[in-house]
Amino acid sequence: MKRIINGKTYNVHTATTVFEDGPAITDPGGPSDAYWGLYQTRHGEFFKIKMNHDGEEILEFRPVTDAEAQALLEKHANHLVEQYFGEMPEGGAAERRLTIRIPGNLADRIESLAREQGLSLNSYAMRCFERCAAADGQPAVQG
Secondary structure (H helix, E strand, O other), X not given: XXXXXXXXXXXXXXXXXXXXXXXXXXXXXXXXXXXXXXXXXXXXXEEEEEEOOOOOOEEEEEEEOHHHHHHHHHHHOHHHHHHHHOOOOOOOOOOOOOOOOOOHXXXXXXXXXXXXXXXXXXXXXXXXXXXXXXXXXXXXXXX
């Protein structure tokens, strides 16, 4: 199954199946072939498909935001959340998730430096952010 939406291809045959649910998946031979699936393209974008009860008609086929994909996994496949969205802070922690976009060559250099220092990418990035913020006159906040 393949669709082109807003000039981008979404193809279940080349995408990774993140999660599928429905009688057709959990109970083959059940009374309904309805199901829905969450998929991730080779370039990291998520999309959702929903099929009707005869398994023939597509009710929904659309890209979903990372936030929508995370919410779907939190509700239907909680064990997969951190696999696709990284480690989540413990409840009550004074942390929050921040997504940044950087050029691929810079990402490669940063990942290499983190490995060389025996640090996770997250730990290395936090150290870099702390140094940069201190250099710009913002002292570390103790918490």
